[in-house]
Structures are given as C-alpha cells and as structure tokens.
Amino acid sequence: MSVFKWIGATVGWSLGGPLGAILGLALGSLGDAFSKEENLFNLGEGDKKKRRPSPNYSYRNQTQPGDFEVSLLVLASVVIKADGKQDQRELDLVRMQFVKLYGKERANNAFKVFKEISKQQISTRQVCLQIQQRMEHASRLQLVHFLFDIAKADGEVHESEESQIHTIAGYLNISYRDYESIKAMFYNSSNSAYKILEITPEASVDEIKKAYRRMAKKYHPDKVEHLGEAHKKGAEAKFKEVLKAYEQLQKERGF
CATH class of the missing domain: 1.10.287.110 (DnaJ domain)
Structure with missing residues (x-):
C-alpha cells in the first residue's frame, strides 16, 4: 500500500492552508510526494479528482475522515513535544495508539507521515485556526479527546501535555466546560x-x-x-x- 493510501477517504479542506503545507513537506520528505499516479490532491481512495480549496474558502462543511486524521497527526506531534523533547518511547506510544485506532497496516503508513510531521516547527495557532474554521464542533471535541488519549498512552497525562492540549482547545474554540468534561475522563x-x-x-x-x-x-x-x-x-x-x-x-x- 502506498503511503498516500493510508488515509483511505477523501481529503478536502486540509489540503490548503497551514495543514496542507505541513502535509506536503512531510510527504515530500518521504521521497514520492509527486508520483505520476498520485499527488497531494489525490490522497483519498474515494475521489480521484484533483481538488484544492478556494483561497476564499472559509465556511465550515462536514469534515471528511482524511481531514480529521491529518489534523490529529499534526496536533499529536505538537502534544508529544510539549515538554521540549521527543524520544523513541513517546513515538512508540503514539504508534500504538494509531494501531488501536486504525489497525496495523493503516497505522504503519500514518506513522511514516507522523514522524516527518514531528520534525517540523508548527504554528499551533495557525493550524488550530484552520481546523476551528472548517471542522464542526462534535469533531473538534473528538479531536481533543483523542489528544488526551495519546497523552495518557504512558499511563498519565503530564502537566506539560495537559497545558498544551488546553492551549489547543482554546484555539479550537472549545468552551471551558466542554474542555473540563473531556479532561475529567482521564483523571x-x-x-x-x-x-x-x-x-x-x-x-x-x-x-x-x-x-x-x-x-x-x-x-x-x-x-x-x-x-x-x-x-x-x-x-x-x-x-x-x-x-x-x-x-x-x-x-x-x-x-
């Protein structure tokens, strides 16, 4: 399976803006980002048409699975670097969480992209602003829940990780009550x-x-x-x- 097939569904709005730039650099680093058969605008298996969001596109439509998963990969990389460092143990824990979510084969491909994303300097605010503008509320709540799940993969949510997720939730326009509700599920x-x-x-x-x-x-x-x-x-x-x-x-x- 090509690394481009790991998403397994149409990617839409995440191909533009900060997320698209991060994903493009990650796939380019893998060496086959612009193959003849597939490119950044043909990641999904469900839609073979090249598509790029309009520069003026700002309304929120229904999030596609690929959009959610790209958002999760990028924000997970931010959370695991919350303490200013990243070691192999943390990467292994993230991979285990991906396996739990997607199954082994799909997780392996997702993790290849994740490792390249985690090498980048990411503007959390810009990424979250794109997600907040285009992802519906229920999906954003689920995104925060998964970030806590990843943070707790080693048995506990560390203070630096919780602080980073709190910042992300704020940028995603998650209310204080919603955030505290999800957070309480992990304490x-x-x-x-x-x-x-x-x-x-x-x-x-x-x-x-x-x-x-x-x-x-x-x-x-x-x-x-x-x-x-x-x-x-x-x-x-x-x-x-x-x-x-x-x-x-x-x-x-x-x-």
Whole structure:
C-alpha cells in the first residue's frame, strides 16, 4: 500500500492552508510526494479528482475522515513535544495508539507521515485556526479527546501535555466546560463524575438527570459517524464515560 493510501477517504479542506503545507513537506520528505499516479490532491481512495480549496474558502462543511486524521497527526506531534523533547518511547506510544485506532497496516503508513510531521516547527495557532474554521464542533471535541488519549498512552497525562492540549482547545474554540468534561475522563478525582456531566457537586437529582441527557446527546457516537468506524468507536468510549459518571452519581446519591 502506498503511503498516500493510508488515509483511505477523501481529503478536502486540509489540503490548503497551514495543514496542507505541513502535509506536503512531510510527504515530500518521504521521497514520492509527486508520483505520476498520485499527488497531494489525490490522497483519498474515494475521489480521484484533483481538488484544492478556494483561497476564499472559509465556511465550515462536514469534515471528511482524511481531514480529521491529518489534523490529529499534526496536533499529536505538537502534544508529544510539549515538554521540549521527543524520544523513541513517546513515538512508540503514539504508534500504538494509531494501531488501536486504525489497525496495523493503516497505522504503519500514518506513522511514516507522523514522524516527518514531528520534525517540523508548527504554528499551533495557525493550524488550530484552520481546523476551528472548517471542522464542526462534535469533531473538534473528538479531536481533543483523542489528544488526551495519546497523552495518557504512558499511563498519565503530564502537566506539560495537559497545558498544551488546553492551549489547543482554546484555539479550537472549545468552551471551558466542554474542555473540563473531556479532561475529567482521564483523571480520577472525587468530583470527576460531576465535571464529566458539566455540573457541580451541589446539583440536585433532577439537574443530574437533565445533565446526563444533555451530555449523552452531545457525545452520542452518531455525531461523528461521518468520520468512519474507527472514530465512531472513539466516540463510543467518550459516551461510555458519560454513562459511567451518571451511574456513579446514581449510586452515590441513591436515585
């Protein structure tokens, strides 16, 4: 399988702007970025037409799987360098997470691109601005969730990693409550269940029930069904955390 086939779906808006420049340099470094059969505007298997976003393109349309995965690769490279260094152990952990998401063959190709991306100096703000403008809210929430998942691959989310993800979430226009909800899924604390449901410990039983229904709707896997099965499974993990938090409060509060 060519490295260009790893995305496995049409790439659209991520071929322009900062993301396109980063991806182009990474693929060029691999030595076959402009082969006769394939090029940067023909990464996906689902659309064989060359396509480049209009320079004036700024409205948000439905994110394609390839757009999401390119965004994840770039932002994951930012997170693992949050402490100012990057070692082979961290790279191995990221690769393991890709295997969990995409399967071995697809992950191997994604990881080739990721290693080239991780060598670059990336403007986090510019990249996030492109993503924020063109990726719908549910997909951006899923992106932050996956970044925490990658950060915790070694067993814990380090302070520098959390700080970097917090910065990314801000640039992605993720609200404080949404960010704290996702963050709480990766920490064990006395009030994690409340944070996941975006309520306080003073919430009434009725407020807890309403919060659960609201969060279940917000994090429902169908929200990211268009991203493909791998990402839908990731959303299911987030959805289960909401259910787990609700069941914990049911037990603690006796309702």
